[in-house]
């Protein structure tokens with residue numbers, strides 16, 4: 001079972017939007033999806049799933065032992081679980097738990113100085129996760145969101161993140177009305193969007209990892 005955990009230290013970094021579109025892209029690709037809202041304060045994913053009448057279940061599970069509770073609910077019933085997390089400054093234990101059972105961790109961020117500045121804390125969390133998993137870290141990728149087309153900054157930050165040793169998915173999510181106005185609505189054609197391309201690349205990453 002694939003477990004995609006969407007996390008970032010920073011509030012308002014497109015975690016919920018990314019979790020929503022990634023879950024839909026996976027659903028549209030034929031996978032049986034469960035979406036999990038681990039942000040108990042906002043419950044945005046839970047609300048969005050209900051308002052938007054999503055075609056797969058969304059459950060609330062904002063607990064620091066998610067890695068123990070979720071397998072009992074999801075194992076054998078779903079192909080893929082997508083977890084939306086709270087900003088980890090407030091709820092680090094929940095985010096850590098959501099990353100502990102991940103096959104893939106995605107960190108959405110804008111290619112801007114303020115968001116780049118927060119990446120070391122994400123990296124530290126992944127080091128802690130690897131320790132808790134006896135060195136077996138989940139695949140990790142940064143996803144640039146809220147990008148402006150043709151802005152030079154996107155490629156500059158891609159190189160900076162690469163130099164720091166992290167991978168940035170090739171597709172980037174533009175700063176678009178499609179996403180800023182999406183909350184509470186049904187989501188269609190996610191697989192044909194940049195999020196679909198990002199999911200395909202993300203899962204390919206795993207294939208490459210297995211070959212290596």
Ligand SMILES: Nc1ncnc2c1ncn2[C@@H]1O[C@H](COP(=O)(O)OP(=O)(O)OP(=O)(O)O)[C@@H](O)[C@H]1O
Nearest residue numbers: 011012013014015016017087146174175176179180
């Ligand atoms: N690609 C995008 N283009 C334009 N607006 C976007 C995009 N992605 C997200 N947004 C907007 O940015 C804001 C923050 O997004 P979102 O709620 O997904 O972030 P979050 O990381 O889940 O926030 P929180 O930490 O509060 O849970 C929202 O208003 C959302 O609509």
Ligand SMILES: [Mg+2]
Nearest residue numbers: 015016039044
């Ligand atoms: Mg959110």
